[in-house]
Amino acid sequence: MDTLTRMRAFISVVENEGFSSAARKTGRSKALLSKYVRELEDELGVLLINRTTRQIALTAAGEVYVGRASSILSDLESLNEEAREATGEAKGTIRVSAARTFGDAELGLSLVDFAKAYPDIGLDIHLDDNFVNLVEEGFDVAIRMTRLADSAMIARRLASLNFAIVASPELIERLGRPTHPTQVANYPAVIDSNSRLFSNWGFRDPVTNETINVAVSGQFTANSPVTVRAAALAGLGLALSPSFVVREDLEKGRLVTVLDEYMSSEAGIYAVFPHRRHLPARVRVFVDFLAAWFRKCDSHLNGAGNGNGNGAG
Incomplete structure (x- = not known):
């Protein structure tokens, strides 16, 4: 032996x-x-x-x-x-961590398309809205939608990630349209508890480029952007949402955006992996595929407007 x-x-x-x-x-x-x-x-x-x-x-x-x-x-x-x-071979299994929202939305099709393109590479996908420790939990790569700040990891930006403040047309008709971020504090908010911003929403002044933080509150809090979207559709309040989650609602006028000019574009979709001297070939192939997939789909996912001249960011 x-x-x-x-x-x-x-x-x-x-x-x-x-x-x-x-x-x-x-x-x-x-x-x-x-x-x-x-x-x-x-x-x-x-x-x-x-x-x-x-x-x-x-x-x-x-x-x-x-x-x-x-x-x-x-x-x-x-x-x-x-x-x-x-020798051109990329085989084995990749353990992937991603948010449930990523897997459940059309972004998850990127994983399906990769599996179809590379039948010799297995995907073991774990969907969890909490950030996992890649090293301790044995993951090869994580797909994160955030403003990345973890210097202990190696990251590759796959796509921009736009956010929008959305509301139902009925709520805007009833309460009026806010014209400055500070006015958001006077509106009911639907809060995504998974978001790092949580109940303190950040805006960017388009003239001075300064950050404007606004504390929000409301009746409805959920740890799911999809559930937050449903509450916004029901008129329960303003919601801070990834644009891809509400894209179709904006296109069909079920939701409208506000304060687009104050929305920051610093967030992104990243492939994150532990620091290694040599990145496994299967992981490199996987990340390259995702980067190409998102380049093709980026404008489709982030470029939706609401049809009223007030785009999603």
Whole structure:
């Protein structure tokens, strides 16, 4: 049995915090994993793990070894990926994290189109409106719709992400159209609790370029842009929404936009991945595909207007 197999067994036991859980994760028996780790310890001549009936604990040598062993295996994986890339091969499975709104909206078609174009690459897609830790949770890439500020990650901007303040025509007829961001505080708001802006909406003065922050409140709060859209359609208040969510409503006049000239365009759709020396070929192919897909669809997704000379941003 080769050393790499034993190293992988050891790291699996450590990452899964025990032989039983590692056995379930890898599909190998607990006895076999125990045998591999014992052989690795015999080969090294040191004890790596202190075993008890309920848990494991790394020895001082184990603490040192697990870090270097993980780095070696990561470098080996990168080397294999580079070799496959050199021969034009991109295979394997990509674990993708994305917001539910991304997957459920037409943007999710980008993932479907990629799967059709690259049948040899598997997609394991997890939709979650919370930002996940890519490293800790084992994701290869995340699709994030935000004003990106995480310097610990590598990011590639795929597309612009426009936002709009929208309302039903009935609400505007009843309360009037706001002409300055500070007036928004006097209107009921429908609030998306997933948004980093939450109940403090940000605007940009078109003349001075200064930021204007306005605290909003209202009867209806939801952690879903799609549900917020429904509440806005029902006339419950102004809503801050990604333009792609309300594009069709604006085109058909079911919603109108306000304060377009004060909307910032700093947000974007990003592919985010952990810092690695060598990006796996399958991930590079995936990100390149998404970038091309969004270049083709960007104006369609972000360029909708409401038909009243007051576009969606």
